[in-house]
Amino acid sequence: MKIILDAMGGDNAPQAIVQGAVDAQSEFGVDIILVGRESEVNACLVQCKAQDNPHIRVVNADEVIDMHDDPAHAVRRKKNSSMAVALQMLKDGEGDAAISAGSTGALLTGATLLVKRIRGIRRAAMAPVMPNGGKGVVLIDCGANVECTAEYLLQFGFMGSYYSHNILGCDNPRVGLLNNGSEDSKGTPLCKEAYALLKSAGEAGRLNFIGNVEGTDVFSGKVDVIVADGYSGNILLKTVEGTVKFLMKNLKGMMMKSVKTKLGALLLKDDLKGLKKLLDVSEVGGTAFIGITKPVIKAHGSSNARAIRSAVKQAIDFTNMGVIEDIERNIEHMVLREEPDKE
Amino acid sequence: MKIILDAMGGDNAPQAIVQGAVDAQSEFGVDIILVGRESEVNACLVQCKAQDNPHIRVVNADEVIDMHDDPAHAVRRKKNSSMAVALQMLKDGEGDAAISAGSTGALLTGATLLVKRIRGIRRAAMAPVMPNGGKGVVLIDCGANVECTAEYLLQFGFMGSYYSHNILGCDNPRVGLLNNGSEDSKGTPLCKEAYALLKSAGEAGRLNFIGNVEGTDVFSGKVDVIVADGYSGNILLKTVEGTVKFLMKNLKGMMMKSVKTKLGALLLKDDLKGLKKLLDVSEVGGTAFIGITKPVIKAHGSSNARAIRSAVKQAIDFTNMGVIEDIERNIEHMVLREEPDKE
Numbered sequence: 001m002k003i004i005l006d007a008m009g010g011d012n013a014p015q016a017i018v019q020g021a022v023d024a025q026s027e028f029g030v031d032i033i034l035v036g037r038e039s040e041v042n043a044c045l046v047q048c049k050a051q052d053n054p055h056i057r058v059v060n061a062d063e064v065i066d067m068h069d070d071p072a073h074a075v076r077r078k079k080n081s082s083m084a085v086a087l088q089m090l091k092d093g094e095g096d097a098a099i100s101a102g103s104t105g106a107l108l109t110g111a112t113l114l115v116k117r118i119r120g121i122r123r124a125a126m127a128p129v130m131p132n133g134g135k136g137v138v139l140i141d142c143g144a145n146v147e148c149t150a151e152y153l154l155q156f157g158f159m160g161s162y163y164s165h166n167i168l169g170c171d172n173p174r175v176g177l178l179n180n181g182s183e184d185s186k187g188t189p190l191c192k193e194a195y196a197l198l199k200s201a202g203e204a205g206r207l208n209f210i211g212n213v214e215g216t217d218v219f220s221g222k223v224d225v226i227v228a229d230g231y232s233g234n235i236l237l238k239t240v241e242g243t244v245k246f247l248m249k250n251l252k253g254m255m256m257k258s259v260k261t262k263l264g265a266l267l268l269k270d271d272l273k274g275l276k277k278l279l280d281v282s283e284v285g286g287t288a289f290i291g292i293t294k295p296v297i298k299a300h301g302s303s304n305a306r307a308i309r310s311a312v313k314q315a316i317d318f319t320n321m322g323v324i325e326d327i328e329r330n331i332e333h334m335v336l337r338e339e340p341d342k343e
Numbered sequence: 344m345k346i347i348l349d350a351m352g353g354d355n356a357p358q359a360i361v362q363g364a365v366d367a368q369s370e371f372g373v374d375i376i377l378v379g380r381e382s383e384v385n386a387c388l389v390q391c392k393a394q395d396n397p398h399i400r401v402v403n404a405d406e407v408i409d410m411h412d413d414p415a416h417a418v419r420r421k422k423n424s425s426m427a428v429a430l431q432m433l434k435d436g437e438g439d440a441a442i443s444a445g446s447t448g449a450l451l452t453g454a455t456l457l458v459k460r461i462r463g464i465r466r467a468a469m470a471p472v473m474p475n476g477g478k479g480v481v482l483i484d485c486g487a488n489v490e491c492t493a494e495y496l497l498q499f500g501f502m503g504s505y506y507s508h509n510i511l512g513c514d515n516p517r518v519g520l521l522n523n524g525s526e527d528s529k530g531t532p533l534c535k536e537a538y539a540l541l542k543s544a545g546e547a548g549r550l551n552f553i554g555n556v557e558g559t560d561v562f563s564g565k566v567d568v569i570v571a572d573g574y575s576g577n578i579l580l581k582t583v584e585g586t587v588k589f590l591m592k593n594l595k596g597m598m599m600k601s602v603k604t605k606l607g608a609l610l611l612k613d614d615l616k617g618l619k620k621l622l623d624v625s626e627v628g629g630t631a632f633i634g635i636t637k638p639v640i641k642a643h644g645s646s647n648a649r650a651i652r653s654a655v656k657q658a659i660d661f662t663n664m665g666v667i668e669d670i671e672r673n674i675e676h677m678v679l680r681e682e683p684d685k686e
Contacts, residue, residue, distance in 0.1 A: 147531060232574065234523035247587065251594070254615070265611070
């Protein structure tokens with residue numbers, strides 16, 4: 001298996017990307033293609049003592065897409081950027097999966113334009129896995145699609161379910177619709193329409209729809225896949241982030257208050273690390289773009305080497321575990337009407 | 344000042360309501376009217392040794408609105424319910440503010456139908472204060488209005504700002520629009536339209552609009568009022584609740600793991616209480632319905648006596664601090680078009 005990495009994307013590129021790729025290569029035995037400015041990438045490989053690793057290849061790309069580039073056009077305008085070259089190589093079959101820690105919008109647009117959506121899928125979705133102390137909760141979509149139709153949400157339900165089953169190992173994943181209450185009648189018109197579609201799919205035995213779920217359910221263990229439009233999914237995801245950060249900061253402040261509390265903190269040190277690890281996104285990998293014909297993974301912009309290594313693991317699983325094949329096989333149940341002319 | 348309490352609403356009614364009212368009466372020196380089944384309420388007063396308190400009056404109401412009643416019609420159908428009687432008394436000027444821990448939907452509909460909205464206000468909003476380690480963040484709306492227009496959101500911005508300024512003591516409260524990114528161009532069509540209205544109001548010096556805020560900003564200290572439609576506001580609120588609960592549970596589990604961790608926890612005991620208190624909704628009071636002509640406070644359904652006492656304090660502040668007067672005085676800047684015929 002060959003994993004293509006955009007070596008120039010992300011806050012800590014190229015060093016963290018190269019280091020993570022080197023670690024993943026030795027741990028998982030895959031082939032790695034690093035795309036980016038050859039001299040810089042090679043210098044990082046030397047630093048990692050991996051310049052002679054025959055499983056790591058460097059492909060030159062002079063340009064870099066940065067946060068100032070318009071995401072909608074970046075990949076087309078900068079055809080020689082590391083991200084565009086990585087995606088084009090994936091499309092051309094020179095690798096099995098692509099990973100970038102660069103601009104989310106540019107990567108999503110690039111994946112859609114170059115690698116293409118699966119036939120019948122209306123929109124690719126961003127589906128991060130939120131650590132919940134168990135197998136994790138798939139949140140689909142978390143921001144790629146601000147405006148959705150009910151059909152998109154139905155497709156997100158199916159795609160999230162296959163991801164949860166195949167990658168996270170959930171038996172019969174419980175799919176819930178994010179809403180402002182658990183009663184059937186809750187929500188916006190979009191929610192109500194999506195509810196009806198998901199319910200029908202559930203009744204036909206095609207997915208395990210458990211009804212509406214609320215923000216309180218993210219960590220309750222009662223749901224494996226949360227279906228949401230990208231606007232509310234993003235609010236959920238960011239609110240979890242903000243709340244965890246606030247609590248951990250206060251917890252830390254509390255522990256540094258006095259000699260007594262410092263001693264208490266010392267006794268709890270190892271276990272606090274466990275708690276931090278439980279919530280650590282760098283253990284989970286990146287955010288998969290689901291609905292694209294080949295695996296594309298968005299690693300966090302702030303990824304360190306550990307997070308990149310996890311993203312490579314996630315790309316390997318995504319490639320091996322047949323999520324894309326499951327979507328293709330079941331697409332007839334996920335489409336409400338014939339596909340209109342391509343946008 | 345006279346505060347009217349629905350003595351029968353909430354999971355712990357009437358005992359917790361009566362106890363909280365008795366505590367608040369002695370602490371704040373206000374007059375209290377308890378509305379509910381007279382014999383039950385009187386029995387609770389005896390238990391609290393307050394049966395002879397001349398500042399506490401009981402008004403009989405035989406019916407109770409419960410969770411099985413349709414919120415949209417409960418107050419009209421059960422005219423003799425403790426909630427309906429309490430709201431009618433408020434309307435008739437027999438008290439200055441009303442509090443209920445009963446059905447949120449029924450209380451909101453009842454407040455709108457009986458007590459009425461302020462002239463020009465399109466929708467009353469539910470605006471809980473989220474503890475953030477500072478003066479608190481007003482989240483407006485958190486679930487009363489699932490479908491909103493941009494004008495509603497503009498009004499929420501003003502109302503939240505007056506609440507934050509007058510009740511929480513924020514100078515020039517920073518008003519942010521909840522969105523899936525901080526850039527101006529982000530969000531749904533509703534967000535974009537509301538953004539333009541709030542921006543204009545800001546530029547006219549009528550409120551301090553700071554632009555879009557994300558879920559991560561709830562606790563960041565950079566915003567005092569978060570404007571949201573009730574759907575996404577509810578997702579934010581419930582996600583905070585779920586995340587806090589999950590973290591506290593894991594923290595507790597971690598501390599009970601071994602003799603060593605238990606000892607650590609013992610040393611941190613007092614400070615952990617502080618952290619718990621920081622996040623404790625029963626310190627904050629209830630959720631104010633803003634936009635109604637008189638103060639109506641929804642206490643949490645699970646309110647204990649302490650939470651009811653805080654809700655009474657909140658009702659006193661709401662009555663004294665001129666939020667309603669500020670809204671009435673500035674209504675011309677909050678209305679886009681002439682009010683259509685009353686629904």
